[in-house]
Amino acid sequence: MNLDLTEDDVAFRDQVRDFLDAALPPDLQEAGRRASSVFMDKTYSLAWQRILHERGWVAPSWPVEYGGPGWTEMQRYIFAAECARAGAPSLAPMGLKMVGPVIMGFGTPEQKAHYLPRILSGEDYWCQGYSEPGAGSDLGALQLQAVQDGDHYVLNGTKIWTTHAHWANRMFCLVRTRREGKPQAGITFLLLEMASPGVTVRPIITLAGEHEVNQVFFDNVRVPLSGRVGEENQGWTVAKYLLEFERGGGAAAGLRVTLERLVRLASQEQADDGGRLVDEPAFRRRLGQATISLDAIDMTERRVMAALSAGVPPGPASSMLKIQSTELMQQFDELFLLGAAHYGSPYQPEARRAGSTVAPIGPEHSLMAQARYLNNRAASIYGGSNEIQRDILAHRTLGL
Template sequence: MDLNYSLADDAFRADIRAWLEANLPDELRDKVLNHKRLNRDDFANWHKLLGKRGWSAPAWPAEYGGPNWDATQRHIWDEECARVGAPTVLPFGVSMVAPVLMKYGSEAQKRHYLPRILDGTDWWCQGYSEPGAGSDLASLRTRAERVGDHYVVNGQKTWTTLGQHADMMFCLVRTDSGAKKQEGISFLLIDMKTPGITVRPIITLDEDHEVNEVFFEDVKVPVENLVGDENRGWTYAKYLLGHERTGIARVGQSKRELVFLKRLSLTRKKNGKPLLHDPLFAAKVASLEIELMALEVTVQRVVANEAGGRGPGPEASMLKIKGTEVQQGLTELMVEAVGPLAAPFDVPFLEGERAHSIAGDDDAAPLAAYYFNYRKTSIYGGSNEIQKNIIAQMILGL
């Protein structure tokens, strides 16, 4: 297994870096690098800008309009985007439902939905979690009953990220209540403008509207919006989650945030010296950096396996666990570095309505909200506890 980059890889990185430096809008770069909030237009405009270059779906093959990059090139792309401060391309359409459609969808579904995902026409959201069915997703209770040429859907989804903007939802529903819980689930594509759908905001601790509750009351979904076979949705859901968990590692983002943490701790004083020169704090930073280096090597091993034709397996769970732990550790040390200066809460500054924080410290002002928001990373995509169970079963045979 060769974990080194080739000369062609280095040339590819140089091209990517030059394009990003020339084309990433300064306003977007500033928001990402300084932990400010992105709005719908930020995501949509960046998607369209990438689309003009043919890069809005880096993992897609050429037959569906993608750049046909190999696993190493996609990894380089992710690294360079994170380094320069480019927004994340929202994964729900491009990286989550699209691979499912490519593998399991009908030809009609591929022809209709994939071009609309590629050019950003449709904004997608995920209908998985429910009250009482989060990590134990197979316990979901949202029902879909076949009535003629439609399914009639009733139930509730929760923690639906950015669902307030969505045009479409890919949704797990129960179509056979008598089967074993994993065997009675189907995968539906639901138009969010369908009568009977209600989206209610969940305002999080940082006063952000990122997640929602979604209610279904006699919602009619055409049978042709069923992906694959009825009652085989669990197979498609697991395939999707494997792709999601691999991406959650976010090594490039963590490397960028480590640079920010070091710069931040050099500007803070303890006993008249930079905080980063304090042995105890420096040891915490060094420990986290070592974990990040080990994670990066593990990601490179997975990338090398994918380049050899292997898809993500239980390694995806490893990346999810350690990647999210590193992300949370970085936010913890940032808040520790600034101390009480992280406490003032300035929503207009976070949302770009004011150029500088009223507290007078623009670096510190977003960090409490950043810290609290990143508590979610060890939960979404299947909680880290569940990932440990997967590793124990699939690798250790327990």
Template sequence: MAGDLAAFRAEVRDWLAANLTDELREVAAKSTSVFVDKPHTLKWQAILHKKGWVAPTWPKEYGGTGWSEAERHVFASECALAGAPALSPMGLRMVAPAIMHYGTAEQNAWYLPRILSGEDYWCQGYSEPGAGSDLASLSLRAERDGDHYVLNGCKIWTTHAHFANKMFCLVRTSRDGRPQQGITFLLLDMDTPGITVRPIPSIADDHDFNQVFFEDARVPVSGRLGEEDQGWSVAKYLLEFERAGAFAASLKVGLARLVHHASTLPSGAGGPLITEPSVRRQLALLATQVTAVEASEDVVLAHIMGGGNPGPAASLLKIQGTEAEQALQACALSMAGDYAAVNQFEARQPGSPASPLGPEIALTALPSYLNGRAASIYGGSNEIQRNIIAKAVLGL
């Protein structure tokens, strides 16, 4: 098995060296937002799709690779080490598993190939102004009118809604019983009349988030995933895959980058930063965090390999991964020093001719730090994840 994995790693590494362009490496290196912008990520998705490697976690019958969990881990690690840009998870990693599990044969046949090719680009309609962490209190109304639902209300913090042509959306179809019992899961077209997208610029000057308004928007009942009023089960299933993301590979790359900069940037005492005991201590603590995240990923992988879904272990991984990521970002900000305060929006755009100011780490340190604050909120805040662990694991 070890020999097979070594050969597989060499194959992946050679293929990445031949197919991952300098342009895409630059995109990844300068990315500071929640997701890489659509034009760039779809270029990489098209290359992976041509090779048949775009959906390593999918079953082979739906277009997946048929790889073992160990091979998937190797692939993710090598992509991170090579500096490949991330693909948008909304279609490939989030709604696709839900469609496979809850969708009809027709829905599977229609949506899954379009997700693989990138023809459909998805956003997530979950949060509302009054329903963020308390998602069950959502109020976007969906009233049945023949073969359609008529939607009125809004969603907020909708990442890449301005790029998406599809949305998976939670709507309120009933107020009888517990709040979770009246929620329905819909798949809808973003060009539906009555849907308006308005941008929400971030503190880092990036445009990732949006508010989406629905005014008598008619969505076909055929777009429903699962049964009416049973969408909460679909949403919970999908969230487990959102939270059970792969963190360790990219965290290792980020840590190695910090060690490199600490070894080259000067300290106040004249030598490199890494000669300072406080810096070495901080890097050692970060290395411990990254190792702990890797161990949690192994637990989640074991659940999946056993034929199950990630379960509450996904919540544990979500907490650890985001906290480690934020700790790395805070360390980079500290290393960048005063140069981190300079807004270099133009210089960090891929292909920009603008020359960056200060050390390399200063170009992305502050926007990465600012955008990274959202990671412990989206996908369910860390507090919500701890509540899930308390209930599902500790029985509290």
């Protein structure tokens, strides 16, 4: 794999930089810097999505026929890296990176024509109805019941840890349509409207004091059969396809920028011996180990992106990337806390908000350290816990 930038790549990078300089407003940059999670506040993510949509750059990995820009693997990597360096807010992945590819792969022509343009524009804002109180990593145990009644399914049950359900107008959801036989063989994939009668959303406040996730209750909620993606009782196949995209990489560029920020911080902060933190042996060793891990993730992501560009799903590699990228992110969070020292301890959610006039306690770089550490503890659990990902690798790659 040739990792050197060609003249065309350099020209594209400069084009992206010029666009970001002109189109990314300061308030969205501030929101990007002060994000404590991979999921950005809807106000900022949608504002940035609309800017990118107008430019035709909102879905770098989508095929041209569905509204994608037709970029090469390297161009997608360059764009992600430059957005991360510029501090652009992240876009909500549930539509663009998760249900969008599923609709392309399994949806009817009518579903593609209706939903894909609305995902690109942000008109539809999605949440993911997978986990339940008794079915998280063991997703095959889900119990949300869907019973066919004429040309509708009637849903009763609950979903939990539903990110941004309080903002979403759409949900893609796994439901149980059959109880006989193997549990995975009785699951169906549905698209539904969050404004449907009988849907109730209740907030769950995180350790960082933020409202990001929810529990969603379904009380005789009617969903048209036209909302089904794929065949009835074949939702497990659709769900596995989606999870490959949810777990399948795209983190290296942002992690690279995080590493650069961490090195700058450690070069400014003082260690216990009076020298620079970056020169303290134990810190430097951990920083070196993290750098090696990031290089490995970067190379694997590029191989996966090359496969995707050839129409090949990421497969088990997505599980490997999910493990490595989430655990590396948590390692970076720990190193940032070391750099923040006692300034990482104060609980100051008001100062963390973009546009806040509340002065932070301590330097700016310490403001988000604790919140990111707390929020990102969930990263090795959501999307399928890392223990489950290791089981997948053992089964599908090693044949164990």
